[in-house]
Amino acid sequence: MILVVFRSRFSDDVDGSYDTTERHLAQKVRELAGDDLVHLKNYRSEDGERLALVWWRSAESLEKWRNDTEHQDAQRRGKERWYSFYELSVAEVTRTSSSEDEAAYPSE
Template identity: 75%
Template sequence: MILVLFRSRFSERADKEYDITEDRLARRVRELAGDDLVHIKNYTSDDGERLALVWWRNPETLERWRNDPEHQKAQQLGRERWYSFYELSVAEVIRTSSSEDASRYPGR
């Protein structure tokens, strides 16, 4: 399993277009990835920093998402307008332990 961690902080130029794009891309990623997308969670800290965690079953589907033209356009807008800071980390999950159904986590 692959885990993507995306930390960000909005710039003063972030606007309603961000929200519209985020909603559209959330639907698009689920369509593109299907069952290969395990979870998406978003958090915002008290100081305004945001964290998105996205679990993928395999790197191939993540690569398709990375190369998706609509996603790439949103990334460009993020760099140019929406974010004053961002950091993207991609990690391979070695082990997961959970009280939830183990079938959701292949490779355990």
């Protein structure tokens, strides 16, 4: 399993186009990845930092998403306009333990 961790902070130039784009791409990634997208969670801290956590079953699906032209366009707009700070980390999950159904978190 692959975990993508995306931290960000909005710039003063962020506007409604961010929310529209985020909603559209969240739906698109679910359609594109299907069952390979395990979880997609977004959080915001009191100081305004944002955190997105995305669990993927395969590197191949993540690579497809990485190369999606709409996603790449949103990344460009994020760098140029929406974010004053961002950090992206991609990690391979070697083990997961959960109180939830084992099928939801298959071990690798």
